[in-house]
Amino acid sequence: MAPLVVKNKVLVGNSGGEMGVRGWVTALSTDNGQIAWKAYNTGPDTDVLIGPHFKPFYPQDQGKDLGVSTWPPDAWQIGGGTVWGWISYDPELNLIYYGTGNPGPWNADQRPGDNKWTSGIFARNSDNGEARWFYQWSPHDIHDYDGINENLLLDMPVQGQMRKVLVRPERNGYLYVLDRITGEVLSATPYVHITSTKGVDLKSGRLIYAEDKKPEIGKVIRDICPAAPGAKDWQPSAFSLQTGLLYMPHNNLCMDWEEVEVSYIAGTPFVGTNVKMYAGPGGHRGALTAWDPVAAKQVWSIKETFPVWSGAVATAGGVVFYGTMEGWFKAVHARTGEELWRFKAGSGIIGQPITYRGPDGKQYVAVLAGVGGWAGAIVAAGLDPRDGTAALGFVNAMTDLPAHTTKGGMLYVFALP
Amino acid sequence: MFLHSHERHIVEKATLRCVRMAGGLFLLLVIAVASGSEAQSLPQRQLRVCADPNNLPFSNERLEGFENKLAELIAHELNATLTYTWWAQRRGFIRNTLKATTCDLLMGVPKRLDAVLTTSPYYRSTYVFVYRPENGLTVRSLDDPILRTVKIGVQLIGNDGANSPPAHALARRHIIENVVGYSVYGDYAQPNPTARIIEAVATGAVDVAVVWGPIASYFARSQPVPLVVVPVTPSRDTPTLPFVFDIALGVRRGEEAFRAELDAILQRRRPDINRILDEYGVPRVEMSEPRSAVQ
Secondary structure, X not given: OOOEEEOOEEEEEOOOOOOOOEOEEEEEEOOOOOEEEEEEOOOOHHXXXXXXXXXXXXXHHOOOOHHHHOOOOOHHXXXXXXXXXXXXXXXXXXXXXXXXXXXXXXXXHHOOOOOOOOOEEEEEEOOOXXXXXXXXXXXXXXXXXXXXXXXXXXXXXXXXEEEEEEEEEOOOOEEXXXXXXXXXXXXXXXXXXXXXXXXXXXXXXXXXXXHHHOOOOOOOEEEEOOOOOOOOOOOOOEEOOOXXXXXXXXXXXXXXXEEEEEEEEOOEEEEEEEEEEEEOOOOOOEEEEEEEOOOOEEEEEEEEOOOOOOOEXXXXXXXXXXXXXXXXXXXXXXXXXXXXXXXXOOOOOOOOOEEEEOOOOOEEEEEEEOOOHHHHHHHHOOOXXXXXXXXXXXXXXXXXXXXXXXXXXXXXXXEOO | OOOOHHHHHHHHHOEEEEEEOOOOOEEEEEEOOOOHHHHHOOOOOEEEEEEOOEEOOOEEOOOOOHHHHHXXXXXXXXXXXXXXXXXXXXXXXXXXXXXXXXXOEEEXXXXXXXXXXXXXXXXXXXXXXXXOOOOXXXXXXXXXXXXXXXXXXXXXXXXXXXXXXXXXXXXXXOOOOOEEEEEOOOOOOOOXXXXXXXXXXXXXXXXXXXXXXXXXXXXXXXXXXXXXXXXXXXXXXXXXXXXXXXXXXXXXXXXXXXXXXXXXXXXXXXXXXHHHHHHOXXXXXXXXXXXXXXX
């Protein structure tokens, strides 16, 4: 993850939720690198920095040492809940917001309980790390839906009243609007096709799982949407103050779970799960979607052949830039989605476009091309397209990518006219 | 471009030409002009094995594992020089070694592993119970009521909710509170990372461990207290959860000829291979019947 500097502290977290680690976020002094505070995302309240100022909105998040009691004995010690995404800061409230990764490494049957504080979001005082509130996107996650995506801090009307909100396009397929002072869920609207859950109960704040899509050893389960990388992975959205719209690069992927014999350690065979991912309804695997967070509805959406694994940036000129895995760098009209310009980069784009004013006073847009990551592993790692289960099943959805792009790494900088 | 010494010698004699390309690229053309004597000396065949440098009893960098011994036997049969590509065996192992063609042979994979072409299995082993024979403790079956009260250690894998068979079997029986997980990856900075779960039985940190047989019996032998090692029953818990697995050699898909050579060696040297497995105490289940019928 990219660290975030808030005042005199560098904030950073860990990764490795599948490897038996315990997630944390820590603040280092910008002066000398010393640890100012460290907050774990599982375990006793003292480790999680939960104290008298912790006021979560929903009753299921209130109580002592839930980071211990929502797990089987000691399982929290290797329970995941890592911090590998984005941290946002509200200077007025002096709160940082960050998501926590999926629980691990037990299969879901072996870790009954909500497995706090994984697959959720914390608000913390940036000075001392004290937790202010927590909300859990996916209690007792069973689909590998990390909760680490970006948080957009907006001030916007909700039912006629201005609210300080946090907008989260979540991996589980819902676009959440939370009150960022209290952690209350104001709305949770599906932005892709969802079969794994049936909605979010706004009264209790709880996600409602679809029992028939629960992955389970001994069963083949088809048509789980969204797939494990989620409706949207870590690729960040953009927001335009001009249009009031959110521009989300995202996936349209479903998956099947099947069983096979595998081995990660020589001679330690076990029954693993073959995950096969494929395009969701419509046949396209990705999209860039413009979303109106106030009306909680889609305004327009551009279908893309491959998952849109790059970030997006919106400029004051009314243009949104994003990249595709084939290597197209595109500029589209922020209000209509009409394509204005495209450029074929030397490799697929999974980087984040940025815009800036150069020393010459001109505006520039820059993007790093170079396909890779989970979605692009088939090209970057040269995986065999005949093994659809490679890259945890993502290869099955990407077998045609090598025909569209090659490996590479180039920085492109464009001057705006 | 990496060259072996005699090849480098050839290149030094060769004509090198640089052609300036329009885009500023340089294309290097190498025209090898080998002298007669060098062309005649055929390099000896190499057996390039992909292996973990820290994974006893299977393999290690000091060549102390039974897969090291088996590799030596196969190299001898092929009249080949044995070399290793070392890589920690975990997710990405096959991609970074066998499929990256830095080596050609995996010494121990499940027979039904999709990612590679496998030989006939050369042993069949089983998950086992490991415990201290104290206070009259006996464990034979996953259905023994004692498993609801004693502390049980299992190996954890944890990717995609996948886990070792005992972890699933115990969860299915709602045996959860008294189960402790030990990562199969372990602490790789320590020697023999998979030994921790067996040491936990010896020290009393857990009462019973359910572990893959070759690991269990090898490390049980070196503990300061005697440990009991017995096969897990049933050998198949639900139609899709086996505790018995066939282990084979693995080569790249499409390399049928190499596989046929290896199969012939496995058959020809079967008694010697069994002797190696015996030396390391690898618990075996008879392979004469189909696996699904094995008790």
